[in-house]
Amino acid sequence: MDTLIGMYQDPNDATDVAIGLMKIIDTEASISWGQEIYKDANGSATITVIDPDENLNCNEVEYVPVFIIVNPGSWNPVDGSGNDGGRSPTNFCMLLRTGGVSGALPGDAANGAPINDAPIRWYNIYNADANAADPIHHATADGLYYIEYPVVGEDNVTFFDTVQSGGITRVLFYAQETGVSTGVFQLNLNSILTDLTFNSLNVRDVLVAYYLDPNDSDDFKLATAYIEEKQHSITSFTDESRAGKDLFWLGRDPVYVQVIDANANVDPCCPEQVVVHVCDPHGEDDAEWLILDETSSNSPVFFTFAGTQLWPVWDALGVGLANAVGGFQLQADNWKLEAFNEDDVYVRYNDVYYQQPNLATGAANNDIRLGLGGLGDSNIHTSFPPLITRGSYNSFFGLAPTALYAGVRVANDVSFDIMSIADTQVYDGSSVNMFFLDRQGNRVSGYMNSDCVFIEVVDPDQDEDQHRRERIDAYWDGLQNVPFGPAANRDFGCVLGERIEHSVNALLGDTNIFNDAPNGAPNQVFHYQPKLYVLNPRSGFWAAVDLLETGPATGDFVSVICIDLTNVYECVPQLGVVPGDTIVAFYQDPSNHSDSAMISIKVGIGGGGTPPSHQSTTMFVDANGGEVSAYTDAEMVYVKVIDPSHAGGEILAGALRVEGQAFDLMAVDGAAATFITAGLDLGLTAGQVVTATYSDPTDLTDLSSDTITVIASILAIDSFYAGPNPFETEVTFGFNGTGVATTMSVTIYDLAGGIVWETTQTDVSEITWDGHAGGGTPLANGCYIYAITATDGTNTFDGNGKVFVNR
Numbered sequence: 001m002d003t004l005i006g007m008y009q010d011p012n013d014a015t016d017v018a019i020g021l022m023k024i025i026d027t028e029a030s031i032s033w034g035q036e037i038y039k040d041a042n043g044s045a046t047i048t049v050i051d052p053d054e055n056l057n058c059n060e061v062e063y064v065p066v067f068i069i070v071n072p073g074s075w076n077p078v079d080g081s082g083n084d085g086g087r088s089p090t091n092f093c094m095l096l097r098t099g100g101v102s103g104a105l106p107g108d109a110a111n112g113a114p115i116n117d118a119p120i121r122w123y124n125i126y127n128a129d130a131n132a133a134d135p136i137h138h139a140t141a142d143g144l145y146y147i148e149y150p151v152v153g154e155d156n157v158t159f160f161d162t163v164q165s166g167g168i169t170r171v172l173f174y175a176q177e178t179g180v181s182t183g184v185f186q187l188n189l190n191s192i193l194t195d196l197t198f199n200s201l202n203v204r205d206v207l208v209a210y211y212l213d214p215n216d217s218d219d220f221k222l223a224t225a226y227i228e229e230k231q232h233s234i235t236s237f238t239d240e241s242r243a244g245k246d247l248f249w250l251g252r253d254p255v256y257v258q259v260i261d262a263n264a265n266v267d268p269c270c271p272e273q274v275v276v277h278v279c280d281p282h283g284e285d286d287a288e289w290l291i292l293d294e295t296s297s298n299s300p301v302f303f304t305f306a307g308t309q310l311w312p313v314w315d316a317l318g319v320g321l322a323n324a325v326g327g328f329q330l331q332a333d334n335w336k337l338e339a340f341n342e343d344d345v346y347v348r349y350n351d352v353y354y355q356q357p358n359l360a361t362g363a364a365n366n367d368i369r370l371g372l373g374g375l376g377d378s379n380i381h382t383s384f385p386p387l388i389t390r391g392s393y394n395s396f397f398g399l400a401p402t403a404l405y406a407g408v409r410v411a412n413d414v415s416f417d418i419m420s421i422a423d424t425q426v427y428d429g430s431s432v433n434m435f436f437l438d439r440q441g442n443r444v445s446g447y448m449n450s451d452c453v454f455i456e457v458v459d460p461d462q463d464e465d466q467h468r469r470e471r472i473d474a475y476w477d478g479l480q481n482v483p484f485g486p487a488a489n490r491d492f493g494c495v496l497g498e499r500i501e502h503s504v505n506a507l508l509g510d511t512n513i514f515n516d517a518p519n520g521a522p523n524q525v526f527h528y529q530p531k532l533y534v535l536n537p538r539s540g541f542w543a544a545v546d547l548l549e550t551g552p553a554t555g556d557f558v559s560v561i562c563i564d565l566t567n568v569y570e571c572v573p574q575l576g577v578v579p580g581d582t583i584v585a586f587y588q589d590p591s592n593h594s595d596s597a598m599i600s601i602k603v604g605i606g607g608g609g610t611p612p613s614h615q616s617t618t619m620f621v622d623a624n625g626g627e628v629s630a631y632t633d634a635e636m637v638y639v640k641v642i643d644p645s646h647a648g649g650e651i652l653a654g655a656l657r658v659e660g661q662a663f664d665l666m667a668v669d670g671a672a673a674t675f676i677t678a679g680l681d682l683g684l685t686a687g688q689v690v691t692a693t694y695s696d697p698t699d700l701t702d703l704s705s706d707t708i709t710v711i712a713s714i715l716a717i718d719s720f721y722a723g724p725n726p727f728e729t730e731v732t733f734g735f736n737g738t739g740v741a742t743t744m745s746v747t748i749y750d751l752a753g754g755i756v757w758e759t760t761q762t763d764v765s766e767i768t769w770d771g772h773a774g775g776g777t778p779l780a781n782g783c784y785i786y787a788i789t790a791t792d793g794t795n796t797f798d799g800n801g802k803v804f805v806n807r
Contacts, residue, residue, distance in 0.1 A: 031049050065212075066210070070205055071412045075090055101168060210222045210281075233263075234415055237347060254307025260301050327476045333379060334377075446701070449604075457472075471546060487509065614644045634684075642673055666678070741763070746759055749786075786800060
């Protein structure tokens with residue numbers, strides 16, 4: 001979903017600047033095994049990946065990477081020794097972080113195979129050699145990745161029967177596109193055992209296939225298959241009520257996890273605990289080990305009663321970790337989840353015990369002496385991963401190798417769930433929810449020299465706390481927007497030094513008019529380039545823009561600092577415009593860096609403006625051009641504009657904006673200077689307020705607008721009322737309900753039953769009476785009876801009551 005932005009400046013007119021936006025198409029992938037249960041591990045298997053956006057070349061058959069791990073997380077890292085729990089990957093998240101083990105050098109029982117220590121950051125097959133698990137200088141570099149399983153003879157909690165005696169096994173495979181330009185990819189295993197390089201697999205072993213889109217790290221999927229039987233635990237993401245949930249909003253939704261596993265209910269008298277591993281496989285790879293409590297004694301259900309906070313990787317205020325730049329706040333093992341919008345996150349459960357060893361000697365890259373006490377301490381060198389133990393035996397050493405120790409309840413009971421992070425786009429490929437505003441907060445399509453600039457951005461996913469107004473800082477990334485942001489090559493002041501153009505693109509500007517860029521960290525080079533800014537490409541003057549939410553839970557953000565276009569006083573910060581300049585504004589979402597937008601606006605050339613006799617008028621009308629005061633939710637919208645300055649014209653293209661969309665106005669035959677839209681299907685809803693704004697294409701100072709309210713198309717009345725009651729000068733009769741009465745009548749009776757006043761009106765919801773009789777004579781103080789009838793032609797409602805005159 002990346003946004004591409006193009007900017008052009010007329011070489012013969014520096015005020016003439018145009019921008020263009022384009023969105024990269026994004027699709028969500030799926031992955032599946034041909035069967036859920038394979039009766040014979042010697043048999044064949046097929047894995048299918050459907051990902052249309054990986055059809056990069058419509059003229060060739062292509063490939064995508066698929067990782068396969070057997071019973072992930074069911075063993076301890078094979079390089080563990082003493083207090084060092086080891087770092088050799090046991091699961092997909094560890095594989096991403098370490099790059100796996102060398103496929104060229106055999107492992108051994110004492111130390112295991114060398115770990116690559118190179119995180120996997122690029123998965124495309126066309127870059128495989130440069131990202132090979134084997135160092136590129138080794139002759140055996142093959143672009144594949146490997147992990148090391150424990151084997152017979154090694155001290156671990158379970159073992160695997162692999163073809164390679166040291167347990168080193170290939171985990172990366174390539175699925176081939178089924179045809180040119182299909183976007184469907186298949187990996188065919190002729191023999192599960194042979195192709196995965198195992199001699200044998202056990203009944204109920206779990207085969208897990210992982211797919212991470214090579215060009216979209218937030219698109220992650222996994223699929224499981226089983227050998228001979230499926231009798232496994234159930235793991236799921238939920239809300240606080242334990243209802244399944246697969247879509248979470250950053251900041252708003254705490255994350256809960258539930259595990260159902262009868263085997264884990266070992267002690268029927270006391271509540272117990274289990275542990276799950278949560279991983280975000282996006283390029284930043286957040287990972288957390290969370291502890292779940294049994295919901296009650298003798299229950300198979302375990303739950304995270306305290307929800308885990310879900311935070312953005314980048315804080316919108318630009319306040320991150322103490323040792324990080326800008327708002328970067330990703331930290332593994334802190335019992336918080338940091339993610340990007342659109343990310344896919346998975347949780348894994350293994351039916352095993354976790355504890356600490358008795359040994360207290362030896363250096364450790366992964367110190368496991370604290371056991372589960374080492375979780376949540378923001379230190380990936382303590383119990384990361386925690387040690388799987390052997391039930392009543394605490395010692396890391398001293399037991400002969402056994403397939404399943406008492407502490408590993410079911411080594412091949414592995415279960416998963418996956419959830420996604422919600423996302424909205426300011427620019428979605430068709431419309432931009434970003435606007436220029438005037439001083440009153442109205443959206444405008446043009447400025448004059450005397451105006452100042454305000455910005456509005458509508459981005460609901462940045463509403464991360466629905467109980468407070470939030471802020472997005474212009475420098476949320478710590479001044480790193482290089483080379484896409486404007487540069488601060490000279491200070492703004494009364495005397496400006498010689499202009500030093502932007503080193504990459506002269507159109508991006510070189511002078512920060514507020515000189516407000518934060519100071520950089522010691523010994524770090526900063527270019528003072530913001531993520532949110534307003535820019536005059538001709539003068540090179542720019543200003544960073546902070547945005548404040550208009551109210552809790554609105555997702556609507558506006559700037560509150562007036563940025564002058566020009567100023568009659570010297571040394572005052574301003575964008576240095578001249579009539580005809582183009583001003584641009586840029587925004588990038590802190591929680592989704594692919595969500596970027598840029599808008600532009602012209603500064604009027606002037607020339608005396610539009611004479612009062614030529615000012616435009618805008619109004620909502622019906623299909624015949626008659627002005628209306630309201631629409632029903634079933635009607636089409638029509639807008640009429642009268643603009644004498646365009647008398648004789650045939651079309652005003654894109655001159656009208658309604659609900660953020662531009663529409664053409666066509667000339668009305670026989671009505672000079674009058675234009676009207678075609679019927680607009682806006683999907684109206686009752687209670688909606690719609691505004692239409694017209695901007696004269698040849699005079700940006702000539703703006704006119706109209707606002708209208710949408711009412712229900714079907715009349716539905718709960719009750720009638722009269723108020724105020726008693727009344728002195730006039731009373732209003734109306735109804736509580738929805739819709740408009742095509743015909744509504746009110747009749748007033750005295751207490752003797754005589755009619756003293758009556759009226760019938762059309763297309764109304766209220767009728768007012770001034771307390772006079774039909775002939776205009778004021779009625780005496782006292783009580784009167786009223787009767788009301790309202791109908792829309794199909795539904796009719798009647799009501800009556802008493803009303804009191806009290807002058």
